[in-house]
Amino acid sequence: MEISTMETIETLGTVAFSISGSFAAMQRRLDPFGVLIIAFVTSIGGGTVRDLLLGDTPVAWMRDVNYCLLILLTSLATIFFKTHIKKFKVTLFLFDSAGLGLFTMLGIQKGIMFGLSPGICVALGTITGCFGGVIRDTFLNTIPLIFRKEIYATACILGGVLYFTLKYFNMKEDVANISVIAFIFVFRIVVVRYKLTLPKFGY
Amino acid sequence: MEISTMETIETLGTVAFSISGSFAAMQRRLDPFGVLIIAFVTSIGGGTVRDLLLGDTPVAWMRDVNYCLLILLTSLATIFFKTHIKKFKVTLFLFDSAGLGLFTMLGIQKGIMFGLSPGICVALGTITGCFGGVIRDTFLNTIPLIFRKEIYATACILGGVLYFTLKYFNMKEDVANISVIAFIFVFRIVVVRYKLTLPKFGY
Amino acid sequence: MEISTMETIETLGTVAFSISGSFAAMQRRLDPFGVLIIAFVTSIGGGTVRDLLLGDTPVAWMRDVNYCLLILLTSLATIFFKTHIKKFKVTLFLFDSAGLGLFTMLGIQKGIMFGLSPGICVALGTITGCFGGVIRDTFLNTIPLIFRKEIYATACILGGVLYFTLKYFNMKEDVANISVIAFIFVFRIVVVRYKLTLPKFGY
Numbered sequence: 134m135e136i137s138t139m140e141t142i143e144t145l146g147t148v149a150f151s152i153s154g155s156f157a158a159m160q161r162r163l164d165p166f167g168v169l170i171i172a173f174v175t176s177i178g179g180g181t182v183r184d185l186l187l188g189d190t191p192v193a194w195m196r197d198v199n200y201c202l203l204i205l206l207t208s209l210a211t212i213f214f215k216t217h218i219k220k221f222k223v224t225l226f227l228f229d230s231a232g233l234g235l236f237t238m239l240g241i242q243k244g245i246m247f248g249l250s251p252g253i254c255v256a257l258g259t260i261t262g263c264f265g266g267v268i269r270d271t272f273l274n275t276i277p278l279i280f281r282k283e284i285y286a287t288a289c290i291l292g293g294v295l296y297f298t299l300k301y302f303n304m305k306e307d308v309a310n311i312s313v314i315a316f317i318f319v320f321r322i323v324v325v326r327y328k329l330t331l332p333k334f335g336y
Numbered sequence: 337m338e339i340s341t342m343e344t345i346e347t348l349g350t351v352a353f354s355i356s357g358s359f360a361a362m363q364r365r366l367d368p369f370g371v372l373i374i375a376f377v378t379s380i381g382g383g384t385v386r387d388l389l390l391g392d393t394p395v396a397w398m399r400d401v402n403y404c405l406l407i408l409l410t411s412l413a414t415i416f417f418k419t420h421i422k423k424f425k426v427t428l429f430l431f432d433s434a435g436l437g438l439f440t441m442l443g444i445q446k447g448i449m450f451g452l453s454p455g456i457c458v459a460l461g462t463i464t465g466c467f468g469g470v471i472r473d474t475f476l477n478t479i480p481l482i483f484r485k486e487i488y489a490t491a492c493i494l495g496g497v498l499y500f501t502l503k504y505f506n507m508k509e510d511v512a513n514i515s516v517i518a519f520i521f522v523f524r525i526v527v528v529r530y531k532l533t534l535p536k537f538g539y
Numbered sequence: 540m541e542i543s544t545m546e547t548i549e550t551l552g553t554v555a556f557s558i559s560g561s562f563a564a565m566q567r568r569l570d571p572f573g574v575l576i577i578a579f580v581t582s583i584g585g586g587t588v589r590d591l592l593l594g595d596t597p598v599a600w601m602r603d604v605n606y607c608l609l610i611l612l613t614s615l616a617t618i619f620f621k622t623h624i625k626k627f628k629v630t631l632f633l634f635d636s637a638g639l640g641l642f643t644m645l646g647i648q649k650g651i652m653f654g655l656s657p658g659i660c661v662a663l664g665t666i667t668g669c670f671g672g673v674i675r676d677t678f679l680n681t682i683p684l685i686f687r688k689e690i691y692a693t694a695c696i697l698g699g700v701l702y703f704t705l706k707y708f709n710m711k712e713d714v715a716n717i718s719v720i721a722f723i724f725v726f727r728i729v730v731v732r733y734k735l736t737l738p739k740f741g742y
Binding site: 185186187188247249250252253256257286287 | 572576587591594595596597598600601604607
Binding site: 369373384388391392393394395397398401404 | 591592593594653655656658659662663692693
């Protein structure tokens with residue numbers, strides 16, 4: 134049952150990041166092949182880095198062709214339906230935020246499965262959530278998007294702390310998962326919408 | 337026997353990429369030490385990423401000092417004979433294409449050895465073939481060389497599809513290997529020579 | 540006993556790179572969160588790449604929360620005491636050189652523990668010493684610092700050769716360790732101070 138929840142989260146996160154990657158690539162006018170590559174890299178980036186650090190190899194996408202097919206189909210559907218979508222930036226941003234929440238939760242769960250301490254699980258969740266987008270942006274060479282990178286990581290870390298707080302108060306696993314995913318999704322949108330930033334150092 | 341074929345391919349690919357890396361580094365006027373480093377990185381880059389993804393560690397070059405010596409000697413020989421070679425760009429390009437074909441085939445074979453499905457094997461072959469050159473170009477900061485990067489990957493993917501097609505028709509292993517290597521080599525040269533590209537999206 | 544020496548070296552190296560990372564980040568006026576991230580990445584970068592190549596996973600910092608706490612506290616202390624330090628560049632450089640020596644020695648030791656040949660151990664030591672700084676500089680986008688990158692690697696390689704020479708003449712383990720660390724530290728400072736460089740190719 135636990136595993137099926139994680140599988141659902143993984144599937145949704147893969148779809149979300151595949152769409153976000155496709156949009157980002159189409160925005161930069163890449164050819165169809167380039168769009169597929171970026172969709173693929175965005176979807177598997179975070180999980181691959183996570184599995185490498187854990188030593189859980191061959192990494193996830195190599196063991197299951199279905200994920201590769203899922204990414205391929207999602208990306209093709211995104212290319213196909215692109216003419217119906219007006220607000221590229223907003224759509225890209227929403228799916229990227231959803232993927233961030235879903236993959237962060239997944240990374241935390243995998244850290245717990247490997248018996249790591251809570252602090253390390255939060256770090257692993259943050260890496261899982263953020264690296265797909267970081268690799269995507271590096272490949273597309275779009276460093277300063279509409280959002281600051283620290284906000285990415287801050288949302289994941291706060292989400293991770295929230296998860297272990299909820300578990301401390303014995304919240305049901307599924308409810309805790311959904312709460313954390315929703316929190317990261319909403320937190321990131323609110324921060325970007327109202328342009329909140331961390332205070333800078335004044336030297 | 338299978339293994340000896342793979343060893344031959346690995347040796348040839350290592351030599352080819354070591355030469356291509358040395359030329360690329362000399363073209364950028366690096367000192368001898370820098371040339372050795374780039375030759376090394378170009379030769380081992382693809383195989384290292386492949387072994388990390390598969391979890392086949394310590395990675396290949398760590399287990400066998402002979403490969404490191406082979407790269408060192410090839411690179412020194414390249415530095416020594418450089419005055420006899422007029423057409424740097426062409427020589428670099430030919431050896432890079434040969435290495436691409438050889439290492440792609442090697443990656444596919446290793447994927448099969450690990451029991452991965454054909455699609456994943458093709459991806460693994462593409463990664464093995466392309467990453468050495470990608471890391472070399474990143475280190476040398478020469479992003480837009482004379483060839484487009486997609487052509488790199490396209491050649492590898494088509495070569496991979498060709499391999500499984502040949503195997504489907506029960507072609508002998510060695511003949512299939514050589515055919516695929518030759519295909520990737522020739523395909524890349526033809527594409528770059530006649531400046532063929534994939535169609536772009538028109539938004 | 541051997542292990543306790545290695546642990547001491549690891550602790551000192553972690554502290555040194557954490558300070559160097561914090562200084563580099565504060566120099567670029569990052570917010571406190573960014574400073575922590577850079578301190579963390581600088582400290583764990585080299586060891587993480589080393590453990591990934593060896594397949595010694597989950598990588599070191601995941602298995603031991605204490606290192607993460609050590610980095611956190613060192614970084615916070617550095618932020619706190621920054622007003623008392625005038626010569627940012629010099630302090631950053633000294634701690635970076637100390638970390639380089641300590642982590643190179645640690646990488647060589649770990650290579651020996653894994654039964655690798657001396658040449659590979661030297662390469663592993665060089666990677667362990669250099670990668671933290673390389674990742675830090677890449678994140679901060681400061682490619683041409685006050686020192687050339689080759690000097691980094693040259694110091695590590697010569698230090699590694701020195702280690703195996705000392706061991707060949709049966710020098711005591713601890714004395715050999717300290718000699719190598721001191722050599723790399725002093726060598727790098729002398730080279731940067733007197734602006735020594737390797738000879739370039741003249742085409």
